[in-house]
Amino acid sequence: MSILAELQRRFGDAIVETHEHRGDLTGVVARDALLAVLAHCRDDAALAFDVLMDLTAVDYLKFPGREDGPRFEVVYHLYSIARNHRLRLKVRLDEDDPRVPSAVAIWPIANWLEREAWDMFGVRFEGHPDPRRLLLYEEFVGHPLRKDYPINRRQPLIGPAS
Amino acid sequence: MGVGSFFTSKLDEAIGWARKYSIFQYPFVTACCGMEYMATACSHYDIDRFGAGLPRFSPRQADVLFVVGTISHKMAPVLKRVYDQMTEPKWVVAFGVCTCTGGFYDNYATVQGIDTIIPVDVYIPGCPPRPESVIDGLMKLQDKIAGQAQRY
Numbered sequence: 260m261s262i263l264a265e266l267q268r269r270f271g272d273a274i275v276e277t278h279e280h281r282g283d284l285t286g287v288v289a290r291d292a293l294l295a296v297l298a299h300c301r302d303d304a305a306l307a308f309d310v311l312m313d314l315t316a317v318d319y320l321k322f323p324g325r326e327d328g329p330r331f332e333v334v335y336h337l338y339s340i341a342r343n344h345r346l347r348l349k350v351r352l353d354e355d356d357p358r359v360p361s362a363v364a365i366w367p368i369a370n371w372l373e374r375e376a377w378d379m380f381g382v383r384f385e386g387h388p389d390p391r392r393l394l395l396y397e398e399f400v401g402h403p404l405r406k407d408y409p410i411n412r413r414q415p416l417i418g419p420a421s
Numbered sequence: 422m423g424v425g426s427f428f429t430s431k432l433d434e435a436i437g438w439a440r441k442y443s444i445f446q447y448p449f450v451t452a453c454c455g456m457e458y459m460a461t462a463c464s465h466y467d468i469d470r471f472g473a474g475l476p477r478f479s480p481r482q483a484d485v486l487f488v489v490g491t492i493s494h495k496m497a498p499v500l501k502r503v504y505d506q507m508t509e510p511k512w513v514v515a516f517g518v519c520t521c522t523g524g525f526y527d528n529y530a531t532v533q534g535i536d537t538i539i540p541v542d543v544y545i546p547g548c549p550p551r552p553e554s555v556i557d558g559l560m561k562l563q564d565k566i567a568g569q570a571q572r573y
Contacts, residue, residue, distance in 0.1 A: 403528075403530075414529060
């Protein structure tokens with residue numbers, strides 16, 4: 260598909276891997292080039308990805324076939340209203356260094372989505388203007404959607420905000 | 422047993438009889454059990470028979486707190502505050518299995534039974550409980566109200 264080929268031509272090794280399945284385009288991007296790729300996707304007239312549909316993370320701990328690979332992936336789902344096409348971009352992150360640059364400056368909607376990903380998976384978004392938890396409360400210990408979060412862990416009850 | 426204690430116990434009974442037929446509930450509805458609560462509160466089951474036909478939508482005017490539906494950790498302080506706002510005498514009904522024990526939501530977000538936050542008088546299990554179970558719980562609550570020592 261031309262979108263992936265165009266990205267590969269422009270960014271070279273920064274596009275680590277590409278994949279196409281029945282019209283769904285996926286590209287795996289190196290972390291260092293992430294912001295440049297995202298900004299290009301939004302600003303290039305032929306791509307014009309003006310909507311960040313979703314931003315989330317995946318924990319591949321003990322995932323069959325990926326036991327040795329990087330543990331986390333952050334996934335960006337892009338959509339272009341003008342061109343009516345979609346693109347999925349992924350960044351792979353090691354367990355001991357789960358950091359990515361924040362995309363808030365490119366799509367403001369990334370603000371809450373990144374806060375949610377931080378809340379649930381403990382992925383740090385560097386340069387985020389307001390890096391608090393989104394859904395859980397500040398007393399909460401840990402990140403519950405990580406695969407090694409114990410399902411029976413009890414959290415401290417929060418009292419009335421008297 | 423003197424005349425005085427005879428008189429007090431009869432007065433307790435009279436007040437208990439009056440209180441058990443004037444159950445003004447505050448429905449604290451957070452989840453799907455609310456549909457079953459509404460079904461029970463509709464005319465078909467006629468809970469006015471038990472003096473429980475008029476829900477008050479302010480905790481300050483209510484006697485019985487109906488906790489209907491899953492309580493998450495973030496909702497817990499709100500529930501506690503609503504309970505604190507109710508005036509004595511007050512009772513609490515845990516409606517549905519989520520409020521009784523957390524139900525199948527054995528996870529990071531859900532309070533494992535509201536009795537970890539506030540005292541509960543009657544537990545109505547079920548997912549959701551049938552209106553018959555609710556009425557059964559309501560009658561058990563009436564027995565409890567009528568049988569307890571009354572403060573006035």
